[in-house]
Amino acid sequence: MYRSNNIAARIFERQIHRPPPGTSFLRARQFYENLVPSYTIYDVECPDYSFRKFTEDGQYLITFSRNHQELIVYRPAWMSFSCSGEDCDAHDLPLKAKKFESFFNQVCSVPLASSNELICKDFFLYMESNQFGLFATSTAQVHDAPATGGAIQGVPSIEKITFHLLRLEDGFILDKKVFHNDFINLAHNMGVYLYDDLLAIVSLRYQTIHILQIRDSGNLVDVRAIGEFCREDDELFLNSSAQFTAISEKSKQNETPANNNDNNPNNNVAVPQSSFLSGIKQRLLSFIFQATWNEEADETLRVQRLKKYFYFHFQDYVELIIWKVQFLDRHHLLIKFGSVDGGVSRNADHHPAFFAVYNMEIAEFVAFYQNSAEELYSLFKQFADHFHTPPNNSLHMNFISSHSNNVHAFEQLTCMKNKSSSFPQFVKKTLASLPFTCQSQSPSPYFDQSLFRFDEKLISATDRHRQSTDHPIKFISRRQPKIPKFKIKPGPEAGSLDARTKKISSFLFHPNLPLVISIQQTMFFQSPVVNIHFRR
16 A cells, blocks of 8 residues: 555655565556546537447447447547647647547448348447457347247347457458347347357347357357257257157057058057257256255155255246356356246346356256355355456456455445345345346446445446436545545536436446546437546
8 A cells, every 4th residue: 555645656655665466456556546537528529429338458449320330449549739838737628639539549430230230239248368349230129029939938039130240450340140030138248248268148039048159260159059958969869869769659550450550540640749848947957856855865854845845836947047147167157047027127136036057068057046045145245256257368357346355345235235124135136136247347447446436326337327417426535535536527517408307327437547438318319418538
């Protein structure tokens, strides 16, 4: 911990004192207490685009055209201008410096969507090691689509969903992956998870987890599909068994005396095929049965427990569908199960849900929890970083504050627990964020709760729109609790003329520069107000 708040004294202290092992990055981040966005350009003259986010390494700014047909990629470039005189800080910025082009250089513009498709503006995943970007386009959603071909009744259908893998440095489209008549939840990356070079895509309509690998060459390669079948040879085994059954039935018919063949009413009737549950559902039920069986040693008590906890809820387990998936590591998936209504609802917090850990390599479940399980809550409380921190090759994402790595975030969790009237309800609310949405939190040091304090109702590291306010959002130093370090004010400088109009704001924080873009927009499709906050 630096003893002085003066940046020059901190630099000198860094020269003569070596930090303890493993703390060099944390010590370096403390300089952000001095390097804050101190100046705001209100209502910046900028292209009429939809701003998505900065990439995790800060190299690119992702934007989309308003008609959702075109991708535009920018690279941040710090503003520069000349000043004649002694006190340059007292001078106002020249008009050219107040434009969007003074801060960002356009890298490429790529038409992604066809005439009947639109870019999903809330979806974007970034592969930092190769600087690849994954985007999605889709056609219109059909809500009352018939459930055919093994589809789940009640789940909407989208005629065409296309994933585009691009090289961001030049906008070259490397590969595409197309899904037809399917439904994948693309809002805020909820239905897709990227872990290192592995990609998990959840088909809600057909209850299949598609595992793909992104090669260094830029190819999207199918690895496996988990759903109806779990192993690569499951389909081959079932088909060979069906053929053997058909051959056996035919041989039995041939052995029947000829004089009885003409009078046999079953000769022209097709052999009925068995109706199986999907492979992943079979494995889930087997795991639940085995876990319930092993909880009792006495044979009589074991049968009673099976009746109470397995057979009584058997149909409920059968009707569960996959909601959401995330990687825990390269071999294990955390899968959230629930009802059909909760899977397509915008707010699934009030629906019953279950969590399961699935090992892809051995095609078996290794854990199963209800969403009010204290054991899972205890694991989440102690090891929250393991749930949302990607592999070590993404340095920028390793400093996101959580209740397992930050004492202030842990105090907030404890305070929420003490205020809760029911502990099971508190556990449900806490575990509702699992599985974590991929790349949904900003790694900006200004959201580091060990450095700054702010009102999380107005702004947070989570990538979501917030209800806007005409008052500036204060970022207060943790070391000096009464001193605001900087303020972020979305919207016009003089405030909104109509206080009754509902406004929402979004904030794009650069991951390592004192640079913030705030976008305020109303619900009536008026032009948004874009402000740029930076250190002058």
